Amino acid sequence: MKRAIAKTGNVTALGAMSGTSLDGVDAAILSTDGQRIDAFGKTSYRPYSAQEQVVLRAALGQWSGEAVYAAQKVVEKAHKDLLEPFGQVDLIGFHGQTLAHAPRTRGTLQVGDGVWLSQALACPVVWDFRTADVELGGEGAPLAPFFHFALSQHIRAETPLAFLNLGGVGNITYVDPGYSKPEETGALLAFDTGPANAPLNDLLQARLGLSYDKDGKIARSGTVEQGALELFLSEPYFAKVPPKSLDRNDFSEMIALVSELDDADAAATLTAMCAAGVAEGMRHCPHPPSRVLVTGGGRHNPVLMKMLAVSLECPVAPVEEVGLDGDMLEAQAFAYLAVRVARGLPTSCRGTTGVRMAVGGGTVSWP
Numbered sequence: 001m002k003r004a005i006a007k008t009g010n011v012t013a014l015g016a017m018s019g020t021s022l023d024g025v026d027a028a029i030l031s032t033d034g035q036r037i038d039a040f041g042k043t044s045y046r047p048y049s050a051q052e053q054v055v056l057r058a059a060l061g062q063w064s065g066e067a068v069y070a071a072q073k074v075v076e077k078a079h080k081d082l083l084e085p086f087g088q089v090d091l092i093g094f095h096g097q098t099l100a101h102a103p104r105t106r107g108t109l110q111v112g113d114g115v116w117l118s119q120a121l122a123c124p125v126v127w128d129f130r131t132a133d134v135e136l137g138g139e140g141a142p143l144a145p146f147f148h149f150a151l152s153q154h155i156r157a158e159t160p161l162a163f164l165n166l167g168g169v170g171n172i173t174y175v176d177p178g179y180s181k182p183e184e185t186g187a188l189l190a191f192d193t194g195p196a197n198a199p200l201n202d203l204l205q206a207r208l209g210l211s212y213d214k215d216g217k218i219a220r221s222g223t224v225e226q227g228a229l230e231l232f233l234s235e236p237y238f239a240k241v242p243p244k245s246l247d248r249n250d251f252s253e254m255i256a257l258v259s260e261l262d263d264a265d266a267a268a269t270l271t272a273m274c275a276a277g278v279a280e281g282m283r284h285c286p287h288p289p290s291r292v293l294v295t296g297g298g299r300h301n302p303v304l305m306k307m308l309a310v311s312l313e314c315p316v317a318p319v320e321e322v323g324l325d326g327d328m329l330e331a332q333a334f335a336y337l338a339v340r341v342a343r344g345l346p347t348s349c350r351g352t353t354g355v356r357m358a359v360g361g362g363t364v365s366w367p
Contacts, residue, residue, distance in 0.1 A: 005091060005124070005342040010038045014086055014123075015093040015335025016079055018112075020168025020248040021197050021297060022056050023211065024048050025078050028328040029089065030335035034343045037154045037336070043328045046082035048074070059099050061249055063109055068099060072111040079112065080120050092117070093338030094127040095330075101141065101247040107131070108140040118365040126338035129361045133348045138355030139245040145173040145190040145352040146340065147333035149182035155322045162282075162289040163319070164308075165330070166298025168198035168248050170278055173352075174285045183349040183358040189285060190352040191242035194277025195251040196298050200270040203255055204263075213267055216303030222264030224272040228257040232273045238280040243354025274298065275307035282312060291315045295326040337362065 005011060010031045018025045025048075029041030048056065052074045059071035075097045083092065096112030114127030130140035148163040157177045164172050170193040179187035197212065204210040204218070213219055232254060237244065254273060258266035282288075291314055298304050299318040309316045319326045337347050341362035349358040 005339075007343065009033060011090045011339045011342070012041070013091045013093055013335035013339050014083060014089040015331045015333065015338060016083060017095050017330040017334055018075060018078070018097045019330065020098060021201060022048060022053050022168070023297070025082050026328055026331040027082050027086065028325075028331040028335060029086065030332050032150075032336055032339050034336070034339040034345050035150065037150050040325070040332065042086065043325065043331070044082060044086070045327070046078055048078060052078070056097065059111075061100055061247070063100050063106060068111060071097065071099060072113065075112040076116060079117060083121055089123060091338050091342060092121065092123050092125045093334035093336075094125050095129060095334045096127060098248070101245065103134045103138070103140045103245065107134050114363065115365045118367045122367045124342075124367065125365050126341045126362045127365065128363045129334070129337060129341070129347065132359055132361040133353050133355050136355045136357065136359050138348060138353035138359070139243045140353060141245040142171040142173070142190050142192065142352065143337060143348060143361070144171075144330060144333040145175075145188045146182045146347055147329075147336045148173040149175055149188060150336060151324065152177040155324070159290040160287055162285065162292045164193075164278060164292050164294045166196040166274065166294060166296040166304070167330075168196060168201070169246050170194055170196035170274060170298070172278065172281050174289060183346050185351065186286070188349070188351040189242060191244050191281065191284065192246040193281035194237070194246070194274065195254060196274050196296070198248050199251065199254045199273070200267060203258070203266060203270060207263055212297070213271070213301065216271065216301040218264055219267040219271040219301075219303045222262070222266070222268030225258065225261055225265060225269045228261075228269050229272055229276060231257055233276055233280065238277065242284055243350075243352070245353070268303075271301065271304050272307060275304060275311055278308060279311040289314055291317065293317060293319045293322060293324075295319045295324070295329040299326050
């Protein structure tokens with residue numbers, strides 16, 4: 001195996017993402033030179049079993065110990081199962097599974113050993129994307145914005161727009177396509193907007209044994225508890241100027257705010273909290289975006305999408321409206337970032353994570 005990636009030209013990279021919703025692992029092939037997107041390739045998905053989800057949930061918020069080791073083994077096996085059938089690619093981008101995120105104190109923890117995966121798949125693996133950013137004073141999240149900048153060029157956007165990812169946690173990227181590079185001051189602004197699907201999924205799992213609110217059916221039949229919503233919006237996080245990021249469980253008290261509501265009203269209120277967090281976040285954008293393109297599982301919830309359309313002062317649509325795959329955008333992002341790491345290009349900057357200088361995170365492990 002050669003121990004280098006070609007310095008120029010397109011690379012066939014395979015990206016994988018296991019998000020905070022804990023539903024499973026996405027994988028996608030991308031052809032790119034680390035700057036422009038050449039082509040989107042094959043995609044696949046491997047759900048976590050109910051037992052695997054139990055193991056992962058038991059490790060959330062922990063930094064070490066047996067629960068973390070057990071979660072690591074689940075993550076590694078799931079990725080090997082999913083990625084092996086893709087066959088030969090030039091490079092793999094392996095994000096791993098975030099268990100804990102506290103950039104200002106303890107750092108950030110994504111489990112999954114890239115050295116092991118590179119050996120198991122006989123392919124170079126780029127991993128540990130966030131540590132370098134945190135060590136230089138950054139939030140370590142979100143990391144998809146540089147890919148969002150490339151997407152804005154790919155879809156030939158001419159005016160500022162926003163990409164909104166609604167996974168377990170919500171995050172937004174404001175993109176000004178008038179700049180030539182993502183690390184230029186003013187090209188990007190990105191931050192976590194607040195909780196998205198995680199609190200609702202956790203509540204439905206605990207109460208009804210459901211993994212999510214399919215088609216928003218439960219929330220649609222409920223009424224939003226305005227008092228709980230107002231308490232939620234009084235959290236200092238929303239007034240804090242970016243950069244800022246969240247751990248999956250940072251707003252765990254949301255569940256307590258709806259604990260006495262029935263299932264439908266609790267679901268409606270948690271859904272409204274997600275939309276309200278996004279609306280508050282939009283206040284930090286330097287200019288109103290021309291549109292908001294939504295990716296992640298939240299875009300499948302018509303109740304949430306309607307709440308966003310009502311609360312935001314611009315058109316809101318799933319990314320499929322511009323020909324993108326909202327289920328695979330984050331996996332594609334880590335394929336893209338892997339190529340940038342391999343070529344020594346930055347993957348985050350002050351506008352995306354608050355890092356002191358544009359930095360290329362990630363470690364390359366060779367089989």
